[in-house]
Amino acid sequence: MSDRNGNPQDPDNGPESPHRLIEARLQKMAELGESVELYPYGFDRSHTSEQMRADEKSLTEAETKVRYPGRIMAKRGTGKTLFVPVQDERGTVQAYFRKDDLGDEAFHRVQKLMDIGDWVGVEGKLFRTRTGELSIHVEDFTFLSKAIRPLPEKYHDMSLENRCRRRYLDLAMNQESRERFRRRSEIIAEIRAFFAEEEFLEVETPVLQSLYGGATARPFKTHHNALDMTLYLRIADELYLKRLIVGGLEKVYEIAKDFRNEGMDRTHNPEFTMLECYAAYWDYHDMMDLMERLMRRLARGISADGKLKYGEVELDFSQPFGRIRFMDALQDKTGRDLMAADDEEVAAVAREHGITLKKGMGRDKILDELFSELVEPGLVQPTFVMDHPKELSPLAKAHRETEGLVERFEMFVAGFELSNSFSELNDPREQRERFVAQKALLEAGDEEAQQLDEDFLQAMEQGMPPTGGMGIGIDRLVMLLVDSNNIRDVLLFPHMRPEQS
RNA sequence: GCGCCACUAGCUCAAUUGGCAGAGCAACUGACUCUUAAUCAGUAGGUUCGGGGUUCGAUUCCCUGGUGGCGUACCA
Known part of the structure; x- marks a missing residue:
């Protein structure tokens, strides 16, 4: 991470000096907040992405309206339409927004004020686009939560450090x-x-x-x-x-x-x-x-x-x-019956196999070292x-x-x-x-x-x-x-x- | 603990011998009514991990601190 030392570009820097990317989102929030609830209290889900994929045929034939919430993972617009992959825990289903269906104001909300990383609930009928993507033709939609920080780039893996430190992003x-x-x-x-x-x-x-x-x-x-x-x-x-x-x-x-x-x-x-x-x-x-x-x-x-x-x-x-005795396994590897060997002999065998003996290592401890070194790696x-x-x-x-x-x-x-x-x-x-x-x-x-x-x-x-x-x-x-x-x-x-x- | 390597834009990464700090994605402005890493035109975004040093000049070399990766030691 480059922002770990708290430089001025660090979005962690707090409300005193919001990062430009956060500032942009805060401004959208201000505009959005005039017409919709930014953080509503729930959403009545009818189907998960998994259920829609499983029941696609019947849902499509019956022209069932589905209500589906999730996180916006991308936005692809072609002027007066917008394709938005919405991800839930088990998968992603694409939402298809049309200006003609939604009207100028609602379309503006989704096209300009809704960001990648926001949570949204969409309602509409399931269909396949010409390119075969399972999609919901959106008739209505609800903001569920506004994200003021951007998601990481989607095309490369996050570093292991970031995946662990910010597990929520790895999961997202x-x-x-x-x-x-x-x-x-x-x-x-x-x-x-x-x-x-x-x-x-x-x-x-x-x-x-x-x-x-x-x-x-x-x-x-x-x-x-x-x-x-x-x-x-x-x-x-x-x-x-x-x-x-x-x-x-x-x-x-x-x-x-x-x-x-x-x-x-x-x-x-x-x-x-x-x-x-x-x-x-x-x-x-x-x-x-x-x-x-x-x-x-x-x-x-x-x-x-x-x-x-x-x-x-x-x-x-x-x-x-497999079942082997500890001492038998050692005998197999060393060719010596260490059960009968005295402390001196055990130490000598250990040295033969390149084990550095430390002060205070008793006979059994040395046997344990030998075992770790010679036997363990072969126990697949x-x-x-x-x-x-x-x-x-x-x-x-x-x-x-x-x-x-x-x-x-x-x-x-x-x-x-x-x-x-x-x-x-x-x-x-x-x-x-x-x-x-x-x-x-x-x-x-x-x-x-x-x-x-x-x-x-x-x-x-x-x-x-x-x-x-x-x-x-x-x-x-x-x-x-x-x-x-x-x-x-x-x-x-x-x-x-x-x-x- | 110890050794080696790394740290550059929000993210993933470039930058020749020490000589103007860049790209893709994300963001912003505009165009586009079935896209899918959308596309096209444009804009903005930097304390190059912190501190010190060498130098006319340091992302680059040296010292020091931080974090991480790998190896090694201990352990499950």
Whole structure:
């Protein structure tokens, strides 16, 4: 944007010195306001653009008068006629104005005083022009709202920055943007329907928390004035949802914003939408099955065969998802059995693969790095990666067979992580030990380590049944389903630095 | 965080080696009764992101601040 620094041509400069383009529109408003209501209170719509296209034949044959509101997207005049594409949410239908039909004064209003970007309601019969454009032969029209700022140019895409900063313009100008956000809403509705059928209860837990937990991440801090205390914006719902399991709610889920005080890039926004679900008596195998059912259903909602195009690749959700063990995948890539390897050997293998080791990186952290580097990029088709090293998962239950591992899986697809799940740790003694270990990390300066949550431990001490839990990154899921490679495409208002003068 | 690149009219973009700051769309005036990126004739629109420097002269070179894009690091 060129006007971000508030120069005198900036139309944001306010009423003191209106921009010339705004001035022109204000003058039209003044003239228009003498004869019509500029901002009326409603409009009685008979048809949407979509309905007119669907029912064109019957509407035309019956010579039905339609009443259709929308935004003016262009004006093409040929003297005493005027063609005006009028856009509603799902499409555009052209309005055809004739001076002979409307009279000089009304025609002047539409030809001279109505601008691109204004809202209008037109009334008339549907027909096709000689060139085949679906049109309304206007008999009467109503101003619905006057725009005093111009719309962006119609023929080139807006810059990504402008599309995000001024999403309303992106939506106004781009049908595919409107459709994409409609898809997002439908996907989330479908997810809710799925969880309802699976008999999960949708719940809401606090965003403002005095202790943050349930994930390894740095939080946002805020302050409660009346209580004069520091509060954190949640980084996960986990510890609250587990309290509900303790309480006897057997299947719960929440779709909510989490906040993590970390970097931003094409797959990360500081606030993002997370789904977490917990089911009593389940383990991570049950959660894998649930995830597979969910993904198959969502994929089939888009294409009947369960295969989705994502960028250059075709993702197949119709077949059983791949299942590999974390350590086996590493062994495949390194040719070494790292399960048996000691810390020195693991570090050596990491160096062989060009991984820079930092101070304080434990064995499990190094394994995680190796995995991200060697295995993750190759996980294109939906795959469950199972049975992770223990240290990285302080809330997961120890593996029932293998020492040093936990019962956990992450689902990967298209090279990124879509969900994360455990057989949840429910032994309060072990949970306390793990928190104490995390606390040590925290005190050693690891800002992402988890805090000891005494209230949560007390809940667990009350008895928590065996439980399966899972988190799904909804924004990434939507990216996958709408074939987008940037999180900003699926967030209406992604975080942007404020513009400054 | 770090590195590279970008920022010029309301929007999308040009401008040769440091030498008069331009186009398309949008706007304004006029012509045109089936146009569709309407067309035709004309008009207007600029603190070249902010600040500093070098120079006879800076959109152009240097320093600094801002915002963005891409890569990288952390993370979902």
